[in-house]
Amino acid sequence: MDNRFIDKLRNFSELSAEAILALRQATDHPRSIQARRDLIREGDRPGPVFVILDGWACRYKILPDGGRQILAYLMPGDCCDLHVGLLAEMDHSIQTITSAAVATVGRDQMEEIFSCHPEVGRAMYIAQLVDEGTMRAWITSMGRRSSIERVAHLMCELYIRCRNIGLTTDMVVSLPFSQILLADSLGMTPVHLNRVLKELRSRGAMELQRGKLIIVDPKRLVQIAGFDENYLHRRFRPAGESRQINDHLDNAR
Amino acid sequence: MDNRFIDKLRNFSELSAEAILALRQATDHPRSIQARRDLIREGDRPGPVFVILDGWACRYKILPDGGRQILAYLMPGDCCDLHVGLLAEMDHSIQTITSAAVATVGRDQMEEIFSCHPEVGRAMYIAQLVDEGTMRAWITSMGRRSSIERVAHLMCELYIRCRNIGLTTDMVVSLPFSQILLADSLGMTPVHLNRVLKELRSRGAMELQRGKLIIVDPKRLVQIAGFDENYLHRRFRPAGESRQINDHLDNAR
């Protein structure tokens, strides 16, 4: 049985067989959660660690005026907040986008795994550093990129992340996001996002249709986005056949 | 002799006398660095941990077109990247804004302190979580706030952070930032920032003049910004007389 969480951590740090077993046990009985359900809300006391094993989720904030800003996408293998309760309350909410399989690991259990298998803590720490790099890239996008660059950049990121965990091997990837959701990620209106997508389509760079992202011309997309994947710190991926398709994007720069 | 780094960590976690001594020794001989000097650049291998003891610095990224995006401000007590070399390369640069006193703590030394005094690691981990919360607030600002809200929000944040470390006790704080720097933080042009500052002045909310931020009407400023300081997680601050002035902002909501 595959467990993308463990796969991801193994990319970051060598894990002992015992560590893997412990992680497998901790995440073996995920709950099945419907789409658009909050896992935790801003203001809540951080609870267990959530591990997404299947499906998509997002971090977000709601503003006083009702506006919503998506802060990060969580995909299979990602986990929310090894906060382990260090902070008194959540400064944002987390919600499923699609129906999802989510394991909840109690804090005490997580602590025990960390102390028995320090390499797990190390791997999760690296994962967090990568997430931080991603946030910095988002800030940069919102501040200094035009809307078409921003859209292209996000699509590059999502595509690479999907590839990294083996969700695709060609230039198509399932991306079940509404345009409203994407607009809330990119700081633009759904109307304008729609027009930008049209423009990207007409330039022959990419298409987004019925939950599917199709990279038509990786080279062009990367060039439009000004995409440099260094912030995703793939350095930790094992070498292997899966590299070759990333190279499509790499070489296109 | 004051050491704002230690002060800050003590807010987050009880530190033993030995831990404090070890930290003091590690940061006792800061280098004096001129304004506008890079401490480390995007692409570099992460080196030692930098601890800002005096002055200001910032994280930033440069885009292909030459644009710059400020990602975070580092003030006395902040430290950059207990990365401890987990990542292969920096995804952004760090530069001093003013002349600054910066201690560099070698990775091995940092590791030793962590293993001898786990509470130090804990405190630094909390500091990092707060920094993440700040990044999320920035993403939210850039994505969903108007320019005047964004400016007001940043000023609220900087003011509170200065207050938290005792840089001010009234409504004035020294903020030696050029408008160009601020514009690069907020994703706007210096010209437009200038007009927004004028507007904030004319609304009687705040003034920014010759490196000094003056909060004229905290209530109004907070209201313009839609500021909620929960993301700064002050929960960890010790209670004390210093609270009363934060309350000016708190109550204004």
Add this chain to the structure above:
DNA sequence: CGCTGGATTGACTCGGATCAAGTCGAGTGG
């Protein structure tokens, strides 16, 4: 078969960028 929420398109408006002149203040050198 009508309902509903997302996607798409058009018309119009407006916030913020761009371009272009100044102005001001702190150094610097004569």
Add this chain to the structure above:
DNA sequence: CCACTCGACTTGATCCGAGTCAATCCAGCG
């Protein structure tokens, strides 16, 4: 002590990207 210089700050005029408002289209679904 004053003229010169160089940044940074200000202000005005104009332009354009993106928001707003409003119809319409479309697919999935009870």
